[in-house]
Amino acid sequence: MLAAGLGSGVLLRSLNLSGILELNLKKAGLLALPPQIGELSQLTKLDVSLSPLSDLPEAIGKLSQLRILFCLGCRFGSVPIVLGTLPALYMLSFKSNKLTSISPAALAPTLEWLILTDNQLTTLPSQLPKGLRKVMLTNNKLRQLPEALVACADLELIRLADNALERLPAGMLTMPKLSWMGLAGNPLLARGGAGFAPLPAPRWVHPDELSFHEQLGAGGGGFVHRATWTCAPGATPVACAVKVFRGAASVTDGDPAHEIDLGEALSHPNVIRVLGACPAPQLGLVLELLEPGEWTELGLPPSFATCTRDTYKAGTAFSLAQVLTTLQGVAAACAHLHAKRFTHGDLYAHNTMIQPRTGEAKVGDFGAAYNYEPLGPSSAPLIERIEVRAFGCMAEELAQRVGLEGTGPIHSASIAAKLTKLTKLIEQCMRPDVAARPSFAAIVATLADI
Known part of the structure; x- marks a missing residue:
């Protein structure tokens, strides 16, 4: 791969x-982008992000092997029509541009992963690639979604937070593979009507109460630091972690304020506990x-190849006891959430922390969650069972890693029988008929009997 700071007058041919x-x-x-780009006949991935580009040359249509194109943070007002002619295009990103419209002809039929976060789109094309699996549309101005979206039978993940949606297309909640759906910050979830109590206010933590230490991690939503919190004058400082959010427009899950709003309502032993929230201008969670x-x-985020499914370090292996403990904890957390009509929206292994020795689990990162x-x-019941499929995906990934290198062969008939029961539960969680999937309460009961 070549990474070079080329000026606009340099011809690619000369390289x-x-x-x-x-x-x-x-x-x-x-x-x-110079037309010589079309001569790179073997090119599979092209990144022109963070440049003042507003159009692409027709010659880009010659890139018959191109699978991944990133145009993040440029100046495009529309997606160039020529991209719809690319025969192998799999992933397309126009995040943080100035898009106001998209022609159906601009979306290649082969697209599976489409990123249009942080634009000014008010509508989507009436025709969409049928093979779409992952679509990112957070922070646009969409008032409705096309009925054609429901025909995308392979769609598994869609991010729709912070738009202007007042309804969903008929049949969207029964799409056979939909597992991760973000909706926060849309009028259809407004709680202003009678009968909807406001969510509990967070415990606000002033920046002067916190002392920051080393960074512990980072993700799409922000950075996590070790910290100490002195919650009152003279009080003993408390060790904690502080998640410092990125800017709202750049977060694919949605405005960090949504996660802050939910924090006080999500108390459970298998959920990472929220102690408080940091106010603007630097929003954060304690x-x-x-x-x-x-x-x-527990896992790592999806790769370009896996699209919607998590990845794991090479050689990752679990005992069946660890897997069952982890799944019991995650299912219990989700049962608690859905009893209160909350969905996580991003239930993944990479958003789950575990104690490696025991498998004890805590679910975190509620950036895509909503009531x-x-x-x-x-x-x-349908929203819950959409998330049940996400749980099924996680359970399938863990079950596939039982008895791998480092655990030895499985000889016990008892363990084999338990794996058979777990496999049956996974199949139930991933049924194409959304309504036929079990609830999280039922999953908790089933796991207790395995």
Whole structure:
């Protein structure tokens, strides 16, 4: 892969890149992409992000092998029509541009992963690629979604927070593979009507009460630091973690204020406890401290190849006892959330912390969470069972890693029988018929019997 700060007047031909597979022109300052780009016939990945580009040359249509194109943070007002002709395009990002419209012809039929976060879109095309699996639309101005979206039977993840949606297309909540859906910050979830009590206010923590220490981690929503909190004059400082949020527009899950609003309502032993919130201008959450030596992330985020499914370090293996303990904790947390009509929206192994020795789990990162009570009683069971499929995906990934390298062969008939029961539960959680999936309360009971 080439990463170079090329000026706009430099011709790609002069660099002799004919056989290159990946080209990184991020922050290259290009005012225009030269037509010689079309001569890179083997190119599979192109990144022109953070440049003042507002159009692409027709020659880009010659890139028959191009699978991934990043145009993040440029100046595009529309997606160039020529991109719809690319025969192998799998992933397309126009995050943080100036998009106001998209022609159906601009979206290649082969697209599976589409990122349009932080634009000015009011509508989507009436026709969409049928193979879409992952669509990011947070922070636009969408008032409605096209009925064609429901025809995307492979769609698993969609981010729709901070738009202007007043309703969902008929049939959206029964899409067979939908597992992760973000909706916070839309009128359809407004709690202003009669019968909807306001969410409890957070415990605000003044910055002067906190002392920050080393960074413990980072993710799409922000950075996590070790800290100490002196909650009152003369009080003994309390060890904690502080999640410092990125800017609202750049967060794919939605405005960090949504996560802050929910924090006080999400108390459960298998949920990372929220102690308080930091006010603007630097929004943050004060969380219970999970010591890095005692707790670790269950998995890693999806890769370009896996799209919607988490990844794991090479050689990762679990005992069946660890897996069952982890799944029992996650299911119990989700049962608690959904009893209060909350959905996590981003239930993944990479958002779950575990104690490696025991498998004890705590679910975190509620950036995509929301209360769905305003959608009405008929929608509630379906919203829960959409998340049940996400749980099924996690359970499938963990079950696949039982008895791998480091655990030895499975000889016990008892363990084999338990794995069979777990596999059956996973199949139930991933049924195409959304209403036929079990509730989280039922999953907790089933796991207790395995």
